[in-house]
Structures are given as C-alpha cells and as structure tokens.
Amino acid sequence: MITREHCAALDAADTLAHCRARFDLPADTIYLDGNSLGAMPANVPARIEQALKQEWAHGLIRSWNDADWYPAPQRTGNKIATLIGAGQDEVIVADSTSVNLFKVLVAGTRMRPGRNVILAERTNFPTDVYIASSVAEMTGCELRCVDPDDIVAAIDDTVAIVSLTHVNYKTGKRYDMEAVTRQAHEAGALIVWDLCHSAGAMPVSLNRCDADFAVGCGYKYLNGGPGAPAFVFVASRHIEAVRQPLTGWHGHSKPFEFTHDYAPHPGIDRMLTGTAPQLGVIALESALEAFDGVDLDVLRDKSVALGNLFIELTDQELKGLGCTLASPRDAEQRGSQVSLGHAQGYAIMQALIARNVIGDFRAPDILRFGFAPLYVRYVDIWDTIAELKDIIATGAWNTEEFKARKSVT
Ligand SMILES: Cc1ncc(COP(=O)(O)O)c(C=O)c1O
CATH class of the missing domain: 3.90.1150.10 (Aspartate Aminotransferase, domain 1)
Incomplete structure (x- = not known):
C-alpha cells in the first residue's frame, strides 16, 4: 500500500529535487502539463529584460553583432545537441516543428530518387501527417500511413523516408529508435524522428542510433516558452546532400553578400530560412540552463x-x-x-x-x-x-x- x-x-x-527551484512555479499548483508547455525557468525574465531594455532599446541593430544575436540559433542548437545525442553543428534552432518537418521530408525524398513512398504512422500527431501529405502531393510521392505496430513490416524498397514521432503524443508509447532506424536503413530508406515528446525528458541518442534527421519543439520539456522556436537535426554525413525547399537568405552561404543566386551554406545553417525570432531564441537559450549539470x-x-x-x-x-x-x-x-x-x-x-x-x-x-x-x-x-x-x-x-x-x- x-x-x-x-x-x-x-x-x-x-x-x-534542487532543480525545482530553477523554475518559477506557483506554490499552490501541481503542474503535469510540461509535455505541452514547459514551466518557466526562473532565469528567463531577467535575460529577456536585458534583451529588451539594453540590447534592443540601446544597442538597436548593433546587437545582431555586439550582443551576439546572429549566432544564437547555432549556439542554442549546439546546447540542444547535448540533450539529444547529436554532435556540434548538427542541430540548429529555426521556425516551428511543422516547418522543419516539411524541410527534412522534402530533402529526404530528394535524396532517394526512384523511391516514391513517404511512410508515416496513422496515430502520429496530426501536424506530422498533414505536412507529410502535403510533401507527398508536391513531390509526386505516395503517403502511406499504417498503424504503429505495422511500421517495421511496411518499410520496403519503395520507401524513401520514414516519418515517426519517438514518443506518441496521446499514449506516451515510445519507439525503439535504434531498432526502427536500423530497419529503415536495411531497406535503403531514410528516417526522421520527431522528438517533441522526448527532448529534455530523457536521453536521446540520435547518432548512436544512426538517425538521419530529427525535429522537435522548444516549448515542451525544453521550457522555451509559448511558441518557442523549434530545432532541426541533420546527421553530418548528409549535410552536403541536403537540399531543403525553403531557400531563404539565412540558409545562404553568404547572406550579407546579397547575391542573386542561391548557394546553400555548407553546414547546418542551410536549414535556416529567414530571420530568427530573436526574443524567442534568447528565451529558449537561457531556459536550457535549467539542464546545467543534470x-x-x-x-x-x-x-x-x-x-x-x-x-x-x-x-x-x-x-x-x-x-x-x-x-x-x-x-x-x-x-x-x-x-x-x-x-x-x-x-x-x-x-x-x-x-x-x-x-x-x-x-x-x-x-x-x-x-x-x-x-x-x-x-x-x-x-x-x-x-x-x-x-x-x-x-x-x-x-x-x-x-x-x-x-x-
Ligand atoms: C509530436 C508533435 N509534433 C509536432 C507538434 C507541434 O508542432 P508545431 O511546433 O509546429 O506546432 C506537436 C505539438 O504538440 C507534437 O506533439
């Protein structure tokens, strides 16, 4: 009993237990919804205030250089990399999970010409299925959705990319990332893992599992705040081959040369599209300090x-x-x-x-x-x-x- x-x-x-003091939580509240919106780390307001009152108000546009705003998506991506088993310069913060999923699904199907199936799981979070459906339509692929237990059997030599969420949003059921990734690779397919419900909640071993791509959000267990920017991982072995479809200027190799033609950045920056939501990136970056020493x-x-x-x-x-x-x-x-x-x-x-x-x-x-x-x-x-x-x-x-x-x- x-x-x-x-x-x-x-x-x-x-x-x-001491980590609870790193958060500003109301004393009379029990919060079991950090899988939807993480609690606010206590250090974030002071950092945002500094960004507003000093860096924006006084530094003005100089802060992109002087306050190191410009490399914040890379810096924050590198911090997230340590939580998800990725290497440095394999993760960058950008856009939302939905948008990043769109980018990697298009990139992945382009890397597997001759294969025309995007394999997804029927009970996945709806945005993952909606995005995959749109990518299938645009790329001339077929979206094949199956039940979670049928995924492995459905990976065959027609599949270009498998799109799965590591932990299901509704049931909390977790895939064996290593085993499923291996099955995808044995069939010649690529795989993208949505880590929305894993990043910051458990160790994830993207590189040990040999994952190709991953995406995830900043506002759940990473505690980056409502609508925090998301992250995207591309295994370094793929980066040169990746052609993502949202070719904005921040993904260019030399954005400030303002050239007419698009030339992708040689590294993970090619996954960027436009200007980062800087205050959101700053909130996420400082929120990640809650994991220091954990x-x-x-x-x-x-x-x-x-x-x-x-x-x-x-x-x-x-x-x-x-x-x-x-x-x-x-x-x-x-x-x-x-x-x-x-x-x-x-x-x-x-x-x-x-x-x-x-x-x-x-x-x-x-x-x-x-x-x-x-x-x-x-x-x-x-x-x-x-x-x-x-x-x-x-x-x-x-x-x-x-x-x-x-x-x-
Ligand atoms: C598995 C999964 N993917 C994606 C999202 C949301 O994506 P976005 O950040 O684009 O709203 C959620 C939100 O709960 C989710 O649970």
Whole structure:
C-alpha cells in the first residue's frame, strides 16, 4: 500500500529535487502539463529584460553583432545537441516543428530518387501527417500511413523516408529508435524522428542510433516558452546532400553578400530560412540552463519512477471509477507521460484544473499527465490521484461549466 509519506520520502531522497527551484512555479499548483508547455525557468525574465531594455532599446541593430544575436540559433542548437545525442553543428534552432518537418521530408525524398513512398504512422500527431501529405502531393510521392505496430513490416524498397514521432503524443508509447532506424536503413530508406515528446525528458541518442534527421519543439520539456522556436537535426554525413525547399537568405552561404543566386551554406545553417525570432531564441537559450549539470540518465530514472508511481496509484486508488490505462505499463515502452482513458475525460480534467492540478485532454477521451522530472515531485503524483479520485467518486466534474469545451483543451 503506497502512502503520501512514502511519496514524501521519495522526494527527500531525490537527487534532482534542487532543480525545482530553477523554475518559477506557483506554490499552490501541481503542474503535469510540461509535455505541452514547459514551466518557466526562473532565469528567463531577467535575460529577456536585458534583451529588451539594453540590447534592443540601446544597442538597436548593433546587437545582431555586439550582443551576439546572429549566432544564437547555432549556439542554442549546439546546447540542444547535448540533450539529444547529436554532435556540434548538427542541430540548429529555426521556425516551428511543422516547418522543419516539411524541410527534412522534402530533402529526404530528394535524396532517394526512384523511391516514391513517404511512410508515416496513422496515430502520429496530426501536424506530422498533414505536412507529410502535403510533401507527398508536391513531390509526386505516395503517403502511406499504417498503424504503429505495422511500421517495421511496411518499410520496403519503395520507401524513401520514414516519418515517426519517438514518443506518441496521446499514449506516451515510445519507439525503439535504434531498432526502427536500423530497419529503415536495411531497406535503403531514410528516417526522421520527431522528438517533441522526448527532448529534455530523457536521453536521446540520435547518432548512436544512426538517425538521419530529427525535429522537435522548444516549448515542451525544453521550457522555451509559448511558441518557442523549434530545432532541426541533420546527421553530418548528409549535410552536403541536403537540399531543403525553403531557400531563404539565412540558409545562404553568404547572406550579407546579397547575391542573386542561391548557394546553400555548407553546414547546418542551410536549414535556416529567414530571420530568427530573436526574443524567442534568447528565451529558449537561457531556459536550457535549467539542464546545467543534470545527468540525463538520472533524469530518465526519475521520469520512469514518476510514471510507475502514477500507474501504481491508479491501480490502488481509482479502481471501479471508469479509468483505463492508455499508456504502456512497461516503462521501457513509455515516454514521460501517463494517459488515462475516461468517458468523461474532458469535464474531469477541467474539474482538476479548477483545483490547480494541471494536465490536459486529448479527444476523444484521454486525460494526459506529463512528468517533467526537473520540477515534478512524487507528492504531486499522490495529490493528483487523490483529487482525481475525489472528483470522479463525488461526481464533482458533472457541471455545465466543466463540460463546456474551450478552444485549447
Ligand atoms: C509530436 C508533435 N509534433 C509536432 C507538434 C507541434 O508542432 P508545431 O511546433 O509546429 O506546432 C506537436 C505539438 O504538440 C507534437 O506533439
């Protein structure tokens, strides 16, 4: 029988507990939505204020040089590289995940002439499928979508590129990146991994797995803030062959020579398109300091322990209340979230949020709980399950207010 005291003891022994102070979190709130929008690192406001009041207001345009604004996408990409198992100069910060996915899918299909299939997973986050569909139409390829368990069997010699998300947004199910990448390569295909739900939540080993491309966002576990710029990884062995379609001036080898013809930058900068959203890049760069000195294996151990605790407490406390486990029980197959199915999921989540326990809802019936190991505590899991039990058992969710759908769920 797990007790709250047991959870408090786990917090007392947690070697990452001190990292919570790196975030500005309201004291009365339990935040289990860092898989959607990460909490704000406490150092970010001062850095943004400096960027606004000194670098922009006083430095004006000189700050592109004097405050080192211009190389910030490369610098920030290099910081992210250390979290995702990439080398220096293989990652750059730019645009959104959707836009970066578009770039690498076009580049990948161009690198496999004679093959005309983009293979994707049916249950992937919709933007990944929408973008792949558009790329297929533009490049004359076929988009083939299959169920997650059928991916490996569907990789054949017609496939140019496989597009997968490492950890599924709804179920939290995690692919074996190394095995699937190997299968893609054995069939002669390339692979792109969407790391939206892995970067900053666990160690990722892009180069050890021999991945070709990866994309991911800056606003979830990387805590870069709402609408933070995204990142893109291209394995250095491919960089010379990559021709991405959005050939803006920042991807040019010499942008400030303003030449008429496009000549791609020799390195990862060729993945850039236009001017970086500088304040967003600065926020993301300073947010990444929250990872300073953090051992990613320890981070993963805590993430797994939080997820296991959530599942054990669901079994112990929520029996007979209509909840089903929608994530893998086996931690090896799970990312850093646990999803529960419930027919009244939307209203239950709204009732939870009204009690300052924040998760989110994904249609049709999924309650999502994300565990950002830098700031989530074991007692948060206990308290969340206790509130969930009370809300379902008493029917507190059953009000018009909680059932009314908001635009963002
Ligand atoms: C797997 C995945 N890919 C992409 C996105 C979003 O992409 P963008 O940053 O372009 O909005 C999300 C957002 O939740 C996601 O979960």
